[in-house]
Amino acid sequence: MDITILGAHNTESENTRLISLLIDDVLAIDAGALTSSLSFAAQQKLKAILLTHQHYDHIRDIPAIAINYDLREKTLEIYSTKFVHEVLTTHLLNNVVYPNFLEKPPENPTIKFNILEPGETTSILNYSVSPVRVNHSRFTVGYEITAADGKTMLYTSDTGPGLTGVWQQVSPQLLIIETTASNRYESSALETGHLTPSLLQKELESLRDIQGYLPQVVLVHMNPLEEKKIKTEISEVARALGASIRLGYEGMKIHI
Numbered sequence: 228m229d230i231t232i233l234g235a236h237n238t239e240s241e242n243t244r245l246i247s248l249l250i251d252d253v254l255a256i257d258a259g260a261l262t263s264s265l266s267f268a269a270q271q272k273l274k275a276i277l278l279t280h281q282h283y284d285h286i287r288d289i290p291a292i293a294i295n296y297d298l299r300e301k302t303l304e305i306y307s308t309k310f311v312h313e314v315l316t317t318h319l320l321n322n323v324v325y326p327n328f329l330e331k332p333p334e335n336p337t338i339k340f341n342i343l344e345p346g347e348t349t350s351i352l353n354y355s356v357s358p359v360r361v362n363h364s365r366f367t368v369g370y371e372i373t374a375a376d377g378k379t380m381l382y383t384s385d386t387g388p389g390l391t392g393v394w395q396q397v398s399p400q401l402l403i404i405e406t407t408a409s410n411r412y413e414s415s416a417l418e419t420g421h422l423t424p425s426l427l428q429k430e431l432e433s434l435r436d437i438q439g440y441l442p443q444v445v446l447v448h449m450n451p452l453e454e455k456k457i458k459t460e461i462s463e464v465a466r467a468l469g470a471s472i473r474l475g476y477e478g479m480k481i482h483i
C-alpha cells in the first residue's frame with residue numbers, strides 16, 4: 228500500500244494544506260486538499276473517497292471535485308456516515324451554495340453516496356474498510372484499511388483521548404493520527420476533541436498495552452503555528468516510547 232499525504236495541517240496557506248490522504252492513487256480519505264493537490268488526470272483516477280466527519284477542513288473539496296466529475300460525465304463514489312451525508316446535502320450541495328450533485332443530473336447523479344456504519348467492515352475496491360468511532364465531534368469515524376496483501380493502516384481522523392475501544396479493534400502496521408497542538412494547549416485540546424504530544428503518549432501507551440506493539444506513527448492535522456513546538460515535544464515522546472513517530476507533511480509518501 229502506498230500512502231501519500233496530500234494535506235497534513237488544520238489550516239491552509241501557500242505551504243500548508245487541509246487534511247487529505249491518498250492510497251494507491253485510487254482511494255482518498257478526507258477532502259481537504261483533493262483539488263488543490265491533484266491534477267485533473269489524478270483526480271479522475273480516484274475510484275472512491277472516504278469522509279471521516281463533517282468539519283469543513285475534511286469535506287471542503289467535495290463540491291470542487293464533484294464539478295470536475297460532472298463536466299466529464301463521470302460518477303464519484305463517496306463513503307461516509309449518514310450524518311456527513313445530511314450535512315453535505317443540507318449545507319454545501321444544497322442548490323444554494325453549490326448544485327446538489329447527489330441528484331444531478333437526475334438520470335445519473337454525479338455523486339453516488341454510500342452510507343457506512345461504524346463497526347461494520349465493508350469491501351471497497353480491493354480494500355477491506357472498517358470505520359471506527361473516535362472521540363471528536365459527534366459521529367466522527369477513523370478508518371482501518373487493509374489491502375489485498377494483508378497490510379493495514381489506521382487513520383484516526385481528528386480525535387481526542389480515550390481510544391481504548393479503538394485499540395481493541397485494530398492492529399495496523401501504520402498509524403496516522405492527529406496531533407493538533409502543543410502540550411500547553413492541553414485543556415482546549417480536551418475541550419475540542421484533539422490531541423497534544425503528551426495526550427498522544429498516553430494513547431500510544433494504551434495501544435501498546437492492548438496490542439503488545441507499536442506501529443510506525445505519522446502525525447497529521449498540526450496547527451502550523453504550533454508545529455515547531457509539537458516537533459520538539461514529540462521527539463521526547465518517541466524517545467520515551469522507543470517508537471518511530473514522524474510529523475507528516477504535504478507530499479509525504481509512505482509504503483507499507
Ligand SMILES: [Zn+2]
Nearest residue numbers: 282363364385
Ligand atoms: Zn474535526
Ligand SMILES: [Zn+2]
Nearest residue numbers: 237282284385
Ligand atoms: Zn480537522
